[in-house]
Amino acid sequence: MNLVEKTAIPTEMLPIAGFRDHLRLGTGFGDDGLQDPVLESCLRAALASCEAYCAKAILAREFLLTIAEWRDLSRLVLPLAPVVAVTRLAIFDRAGHEAVVPAEGYRLIRDDHRPLLISAGYSLPRIPLAGRAEVGFSAGYAAFSQVPADMAKAVLMLTASFYEARDGGEAGMPDAVVMLLSRHRPMRLGGRS
Secondary structure (H helix, E strand, O other), rough: OEEOOOOOHHHHHOOOOHHHHHHHOOOOOOOOOOOOHHHHHHHHHHHHHHHHHOEEEOEEEEEEEEEEEOEEEEEEEEEEOOOEEEEEEEEOOOOEEEEOOOHHHEEEEEEOOOOOEEEOOOOEEEEEEOOOEEEEEOOOOOOOOHOOHHHHHHHHHHHHHHHHHHOOOOOOOOOHHHHHHHHOOOEEEOEEE
């Protein structure tokens, strides 16, 4: 299984002004935007850390999942949530020839922790030996204002921790951030996800 982020989070989607307010940085000076590149890098690092911890895409973007075989012939558990839409399902043979599965052949079951791609019929299309399936999907919230409040607060707190340690100090995930994110983390039972 290989998951690739196809599109990056645009800078306009990042809550740089909100983070500046969270830090209570001064305003009204000629150099108000001077810290913006540093704030942006800290925000991106905090978002990536929170997303990895929770298996969630916080801000919306496109992903491509590549798998060599189905674990379950009738469904595929997608590795991130919240999935907004499955944009593409294609099967490739060992020579690289592509067969796009029509959208009527599958459907998305939305879930906060384990979104599913399920077959519209009995089973998902067969993946040939040495072939692969590619699933394109979009996941995440359309704007930072739509992110659940506790998750948004955790991102800002972790960003502040990264900002304070920007000169080489140690910045781990604070306990308060872990506590805020704990309800968003998927539960894993029996070693399966």
